[in-house]
Amino acid sequence: MSRVRxxxxxSLDGFATTTDQTPENPFGDDWGRLTRDYTATRTFRERVxxxxxxxxxxxxxxxxxxxxxxxxxxxxxxxxxxxxxEHGNDPDWRGxxxxxxxxxxxxxxxxxxxxxxxxxxxxxxxxxxxxxxxEALAQARAVAAGGDIRIGGGARTARSFLDAGLVDELHVAxxxxxxxxxxRLWDDLRGLENGYEVRAEAAESxxxxxxxxx
Amino acid sequence: MSRVRxxxxxSLDGFATTTDQTPENPFGDDWGRLTRDYTATRTFRERVxxxxxxxxxxxxxxxxxxxxxxxxxxxxxxxxxxxxxEHGNDPDWRGxxxxxxxxxxxxxxxxxxxxxxxxxxxxxxxxxxxxxxxEALAQARAVAAGGDIRIGGGARTARSFLDAGLVDELHVAxxxxxxxxxxRLWDDLRGLENGYEVRAEAAESxxxxxxxxx
Numbered sequence: 001m002s003r004v005r006x007x008x009x010x011s012l013d014g015f016a017t018t019t020d021q022t023p024e025n026p027f028g029d030d031w032g033r034l035t036r037d038y039t040a041t042r043t044f045r046e047r048v049x050x051x052x053x054x055x056x057x058x059x060x061x062x063x064x065x066x067x068x069x070x071x072x073x074x075x076x077x078x079x080x081x082x083x084x085x086e087h088g089n090d091p092d093w094r095g096x097x098x099x100x101x102x103x104x105x106x107x108x109x110x111x112x113x114x115x116x117x118x119x120x121x122x123x124x125x126x127x128x129x130x131x132x133x134x135e136a137l138a139q140a141r142a143v144a145a146g147g148d149i150r151i152g153g154g155a156r157t158a159r160s161f162l163d164a165g166l167v168d169e170l171h172v173a174x175x176x177x178x179x180x181x182x183x184r185l186w187d188d189l190r191g192l193e194n195g196y197e198v199r200a201e202a203a204e205s206x207x208x209x210x211x212x213x214x
Numbered sequence: 215m216s217r218v219r220x221x222x223x224x225s226l227d228g229f230a231t232t233t234d235q236t237p238e239n240p241f242g243d244d245w246g247r248l249t250r251d252y253t254a255t256r257t258f259r260e261r262v263x264x265x266x267x268x269x270x271x272x273x274x275x276x277x278x279x280x281x282x283x284x285x286x287x288x289x290x291x292x293x294x295x296x297x298x299x300e301h302g303n304d305p306d307w308r309g310x311x312x313x314x315x316x317x318x319x320x321x322x323x324x325x326x327x328x329x330x331x332x333x334x335x336x337x338x339x340x341x342x343x344x345x346x347x348x349e350a351l352a353q354a355r356a357v358a359a360g361g362d363i364r365i366g367g368g369a370r371t372a373r374s375f376l377d378a379g380l381v382d383e384l385h386v387a388x389x390x391x392x393x394x395x396x397x398r399l400w401d402d403l404r405g406l407e408n409g410y411e412v413r414a415e416a417a418e419s420x421x422x423x424x425x426x427x428x
Binding site: 012013014174177178179180186190192198201203206207 | 226227228388390391392393394395398400401402403404405406407412413414415416417420421422424
């Protein structure tokens, strides 16, 4: 049975976004700190950076990185995660991930200004839809061939799927830094744990992996 | 060397206090959920409830409960934790812990309306002082005989010691529930992790124990 999964990195104080972006540093230093232990994994280096040297960490963080890419049938992400906030005026923008994006499945990008679909060589396609969470999920299921649907982010997209009760498995990597500002993942989600089994696993890096599963 | 330690339970969304107290249920259900895995430990049952049957959990949560009481020389707590907010008009109030409080060391209670000290039979004394965090710490050190000083809570007292940079070791038990309201531990503490080594350990219960140590 196809499951809806959501993965996010948050700070100890619950922030899923960062606020220190500049034109010279478009992701910001805080984003680097928030994702450092994930981007250090062997799986990330292979799958996203196409580093075939075998470099990267292989501990608990890497186990979650492997799961992140396993059994996917389709992905849904917000316009900001695809880069439309910065690159919406560029008709040739194809996302941050180069010619071989790590998804290898259809990716639905939620946007109020859809553009033509993009087919990449490795099974990844980007399809731009103006749809509610439920509608996007129905479209994703239709092409997922029984694989899981992953909600890729960003924070607002993630929260809208959580708010609507649509997520079967939530994986949150809690990074031991305190950001103090941004968008809080947990706001207005009192009692979210009800109906889920919650598991915590600590990684060598200091990151805690929380899994909410129903 | 005497160290300043601070222990707190917080929810996943960072709340160290709860909001569902009623006259009939003065601690509230949420407080019970926030402290459930701690109060289930064998150490808590022995040390606080004087249960000599050996009942209680003995896993990771219990290891932290043991550390909680180890090597203490003195304790500092806020007026609310001692019960002065509810019982401030009762000159005979001696705290929530019965005739044998679990501290067994001098306890300094921070209050703007000091009252006479209370000596208990088991080495615990309660001393009521109107003092800044720094002043309280100096008084506690003077009687701690080289033992650690623990900041017992509640949330506002804890935050004032953290804000002032006075804490050598912070242990936070993060409980996998989302409360949605209360006092947030981490507010205004951006960058707190700097100068600390941070370690995460997951307990069987689903609680994550974070330790900030310098």
